[in-house]
Amino acid sequence: MSYDDRYGSYNVVDSFPEDYDYGHGDVEDSAVASPENKPRILLMGLRRSGKSSIQKVVFHKMSPNETLFLESTSKIIKDDINNSSFVQFQIWDFPGQIDFFDPTFDSENIFSGCGALIFVIDSQDDYREALIKLHQTVTRAYQVCLCSSSQVKC
Numbered sequence: 001m002s003y004d005d006r007y008g009s010y011n012v013v014d015s016f017p018e019d020y021d022y023g024h025g026d027v028e029d030s031a032v033a034s035p036e037n038k039p040r041i042l043l044m045g046l047r048r049s050g051k052s053s054i055q056k057v058v059f060h061k062m063s064p065n066e067t068l069f070l071e072s073t074s075k076i077i078k079d080d081i082n083n084s085s086f087v088q089f090q091i092w093d094f095p096g097q098i099d100f101f102d103p104t105f106d107s108e109n110i111f112s113g114c115g116a117l118i119f120v121i122d123s124q125d126d127y128r129e130a131l132i133k134l135h136q137t138v139t140r141a142y143q144v145c146l147c148s149s150s151q152v153k154c
Contacts, residue, residue, distance in 0.1 A: 038080070039089040040113050044137055045120035046130050047096030048072065054120060055079065055093055089115070100140045111144035 043051045053067035059081055077093040092110070100107050119137060121130040 039115035041089060041091045042110070042114050042117045043091055043093045043120065044117060045096055046122070046125060046133060049096060049120045049122040049125060049130070051096075051120045052077075052093055055091055059091065100137060107140055108144050108148065111141040112148045114141060114145075117141060 043055060045051050050067075052070055052073050053064070056062035056067055056070065057064055059079070073093055073095045075095065076098075079091045079093065080088075081091060082088050099105065117138070119134045121127060121134070
């Protein structure tokens with residue numbers, strides 16, 4: 001009995017089981033994914049905790065010393081990361097002063113398409129305030145995801 005007979009062949013593009021959700025499109029179709037279809041990473045935390053600095057250093061090759069001169073973020077900044085046709089996602093950098101419980105804030109739109117949430121805590125800040133904000137943020141995101149997936153009125 002050969003290896004392929006025992007474990008299956010994974011040398012062919014379409015050989016993954018359908019339930020792996022790799023999609024059926026051509027490689028060219030996935031390379032030009034629209035911004036709405038890209039995984040979304042939310043970068044959140046208190047004011048001046050270093051969210052934008054982390055993003056600039058990691059994804060835009062900015063020197064850590066240069067980040068000392070970045071302006072404070074005043075609105076949500078959406079950044080498409082297209083390092084290759086394989087690695088494509090969006091990073092949404094949030095200002096620290098956003099209140100997710102404000103009725104004018106559309107938390108369902110933000111959290112329902114979220115692939116990951118990164119909450120930055122500055123080691124020099126009061127960690128209690130940061131932990132309270134982290135708890136509120138994760139709780140709200142969980143409520144939105146639970147409501148959107150179960151058709152339950154929340």
